[in-house]
Amino acid sequence: MSTGSLNRGQNGTFAEPPPQNLSLGVIGNCAFSALIDERGQVVWCCLPRFDGDPVFHSLLGGEDGNGSFAIDIEDLERAHQYYEPNTAVLRTELWDTRGQGLLITDFAPRFQSRGRFFRPMMMVRRVRALQGTPRIRIRLRPRFHWGSVAPLITSGSNHIRFVGDQLTLRLQTDAPLSHVQSGQPFLLTRELNFLLGPDETLEGGISDTARNFEQETIGYWRSWSQRLALPLEWQEAVIRAAITLKLSTFEDTGAIVAAMTTSIPEAPDTQRNWDYRYCWLRDAFFVVRALNSLAEVGTMEDYLSWLTNAVEGSNGGHVQPLFGIGLERDLPERICENLPGYRGMGPVRIGNQAFEHFQHDVYGNIVLGAAQAFHDKRLLHPAGLPEFKRLEVAGERAVQVFDQPDAGMWELRTRARVHTSSALMCWAACDRLAKIAAGLQQTERAAYWQQHARAMRERILREAWSEERKAFAESFGGRDLDASVLLMAEVGFIDPMDPRFVATLDALEKNLCDGPYMRRYEAADDFGKPETAFNICTFWRIDALARVGRVEEARAIFETMLRARNGLGLLSEDTHASTGEMWGNFPQTYSMVGIINAAVRLSAPWDTVI
Structure with missing residues (x-):
């Protein structure tokens, strides 16, 4: 189901979010959940479980976009949001004023593995172009202690760590780390994957893991719904x-x-x-x-x-x-x-x-x-x-x-x-x-x-x-x-x-x-x-x-x-x-x-x- 069109951004700009009316989708895996607005921005997510610290809290306010995880498109004209049928996998389409568009796929992995449910404290975000080469910006600004503490940030060759005194999050991505850290706009010329979760290395490659997790999670929810x-x-x-x-x-x-x-x-x-x-x-x-x-x-x-x-x-x-x-x-x-x-x-x-x-x-x-x-x-x-x-x-x-x-x-x-x-x-x-x-x-x-x-x-x-x-x-x-x-x-x-x-x-x-x-x-x-x-x-x-x-x-x-x-x-x-x-x-x-x-x-x- 579509959430409808959004107010058009000014030419060459990244528009600010519209007033809230709980136009939100939910993803989760029976261990934690996240709420995502109609522009694909994660505005609420408590970790490591439902009643934990909201590392993303912009639903309840904050300064300068802190407490959110956004994937913005330049010159946003309209957005369309829907669930993959019979699943908890959320799709968000963003289109700019030149007819260029992208698709954000959001989910929390959940499926059977080794005789038990695999439900890690992990959010997976996948982004690909639908038309043209839209210009995007990544804004990843988790906060700890109910928005009062900014994390210590460290990075490696393919990851960024957000270190707090009680929780450390690791983003593993095949996107340019410099652009992610700086919020610098760049052209979306290939599929990008963002896996935000515990401070652990992946067993496989980033894109292969994200793709496999998506397929397995869709399979689980379709089987459950059936x-x-x-x-x-x-x-x-x-x-x-x-x-x-x-x-x-x-x-x-x-x-x-x-x-x-x-x-x-x-x-x-x-x-x-x-x-x-x-x-x-x-x-x-x-x-x-x-x-x-x-x-x-x-x-x-x-x-x-x-x-x-x-x-x-x-x-x-x-x-x-x-x-x-x-x-x-x-x-x-x-x-x-x-x-x-x-x-x-x-x-x-x-x-x-x-x-x-x-x-x-x-x-x-x-x-x-x-x-x-x-x-x-x-x-x-x-x-x-x-x-x-x-x-x-x-x-x-x-x-x-x-x-x-x-x-x-x-x-x-x-x-x-x-x-x-x-x-x-x-x-x-x-x-x-x-x-x-x-x-x-x-x-x-x-x-x-x-x-x-x-x-x-x-x-x-x-x-x-x-x-x-x-x-x-x-x-x-x-x-x-x-x-x-x-x-x-x-x-x-x-x-x-x-x-x-x-x-x-x-x-x-x-x-x-x-x-x-x-x-x-x-x-x-x-x-x-x-x-x-x-x-x-x-x-x-x-x-x-x-x-x-x-x-x-x-x-x-x-x-x-x-x-x-x-x-x-x-x-x-x-x-x-x-x-x-x-x-x-x-x-x-x-x-x-x-x-x-x-x-x-x-x-x-x-x-x-x-």
């Missing part, structure tokens, strides 16, 4: 969403990051800037379930290993809602003073205070995230009685906290209530444990968990209902509306045709929707009232509409959400209903999950065409 069980309609959107979710996994531990960035505001100039480069149990459950719906169960197996370790460390007590991708428990939040922020809208936050929160829906997310492993016969390591007994610990905690105040799934920092969504997920924990126990022929335990689920359900139906609003409210005894109650139908708590659920959907549409888009809640929070629509809430609305029989409305809103994506098919966390701009961290796994869920639910069946 195994997906796709709906009939919207297949390209689903494949792109699935690949993006896969890129959000940290394969070393099985963790899944909520997004790859920090501090992109949820709305302009609001200071709603958060660091999402960690693993939320809530978000990870939704990712696992979406990929499971496409028959991609490998991610679930890896995640369950991570989840088991996270829960075991709680010793049967409180489980925090998020962890570092290496199971780090302390994620203290601080402000990065030397970066101005996305479009100058700071602060830039590192860490996330939510690790200290009590968010009781986490226990439902734990059980729901693991439930399929007890029923799916395809798994290499299906779950059994020992795993069930571990999950029961989370279930007992759900029983204890079901009706206790918490920060809720929206992570309110200064207000605690008995949130309906938290109570709902505690019910889900008990309900699924009952089903798992029945499948394991544990009759007594099934009856035990059914009893708890039944009691919880009765209280939720009674105490979350607001007779004044004729809707389920966001908290027990409350009146404020919250889109998260739509999950009642999605997790099987209530028949979607129940008049109470139908009335709730109507009330939410009247009070939280801006046209097709849906905000999270109506009450003011720590920063006032939300301004932008939260994409996953719009997708919950789509799901609810389909369940109550309003399928054509659901399809129309889904098509609107597909148009809201950037030119590469990616979504951030939020959409501004008036401007259509994307806001919030990017790419947001919640939003990409919504694309998959909506397509699977709304697509015509395959038997209509075969």
